[in-house]
Amino acid sequence: ILNVEQSPQSLHVQEGDSTNFTCSFPSSNFYALHWYRWETAKSPEALFVMTLNGDEKKKGRISATLNTKEGYSYLYIKGSQPEDSATYLCALEDSSYKLIFGSGTRLLVRP
Amino acid sequence: DSGVTQTPKHLITATGQRVTLRCSPRSGDLSVYWYQQSLDQGLQFLIQYYNGEERAKGNILERFSAQQFPDLHSELNLSSLELGDSALYFCASSPREGNPYEQYFGPGTRLTVT
Numbered sequence: 158i159l160n161v162e163q164s165p166q167s168l169h170v171q172e173g174d175s176t177n178f179t180c181s182f183p184s185s186n187f188y189a190l191h192w193y194r195w196e197t198a199k200s201p202e203a204l205f206v207m208t209l210n211g212d213e214k215k216k217g218r219i220s221a222t223l224n225t226k227e228g229y230s231y232l233y234i235k236g237s238q239p240e241d242s243a244t245y246l247c248a249l250e251d252s253s254y255k256l257i258f259g260s261g262t263r264l265l266v267r268p
Numbered sequence: 269d270s271g272v273t274q275t276p277k278h279l280i281t282a283t284g285q286r287v288t289l290r291c292s293p294r295s296g297d298l299s300v301y302w303y304q305q306s307l308d309q310g311l312q313f314l315i316q317y318y319n320g321e322e323r324a325k326g327n328i329l330e331r332f333s334a335q336q337f338p339d340l341h342s343e344l345n346l347s348s349l350e351l352g353d354s355a356l357y358f359c360a361s362s363p364r365e366g367n368p369y370e371q372y373f374g375p376g377t378r379l380t381v382t
Contacts, residue, residue, distance in 0.1 A: 200358060200373035201311070201358070201360075202270075202373070206368050206370050208368060248311075250368050254316060254323055255325070255326050256313040258310050258311040258312070258313070260310045261310065
């Protein structure tokens with residue numbers, strides 16, 4: 158059974174702090190790694206889809222890196238803002254197109 | 269607004285009943301995915317359809333079935349409902365298969381089984 162793990166489970170930071178989270182996954186049958194942002198009472202919103210080892214993607218103050226050989230991805234938020242408060246989910250898509258989600262990292266940014 | 273619509277928004281029904289959840293993907297998207305979010309579990313992938321054909325199957329119970337119609341909308345049928353089926357059911361769509369594309373999630377249907 159493939160297992161995707163995210164750490165930390167939750168994180169409280171001050172506005173302006175930079176932060177990062179980890180997503181660990183088994184590297185066998187890797188096809189893609191997805192990151193989502195999920196605000197309370199809303200639907201998950203896609204941030205990145207990454208496929209290649211060494212891939213780096215950026216969207217505004219948020220960026221992500223991927224290491225498929227060792228099975229991890231990092232999500233970075235630079236200069237956190239209160240509106241960044243959300244749960245950040247990663248999901249492994251395997252070679253049969255199944256997605257396995259981690260349990261998420263809950264980020265709270267205090268003003 | 270992602271462009272993915274789901275109906276109904278809320279559904280309350282009794283154990284043993286059968287319900288149908290409906291999803292309309294974004295215009296032009298060929299792939300539809302169904303997910304379940306229970307209180308005690310994370311987001312669980314149920315099933316994926318691409319252009320009317322089943323593409324991938326996750327942790328979908330035998331009591332559940334889905335299909336994608338020629339107009340690309342999809343329905344998730346849940347039968348012999350149990351209390352544990354109470355959950356938020358999301359549908360998502362993406363442009364096409366072949367490459368992993370970002371998925372766009374609908375607002376979800378909250379199912380309560382009493």
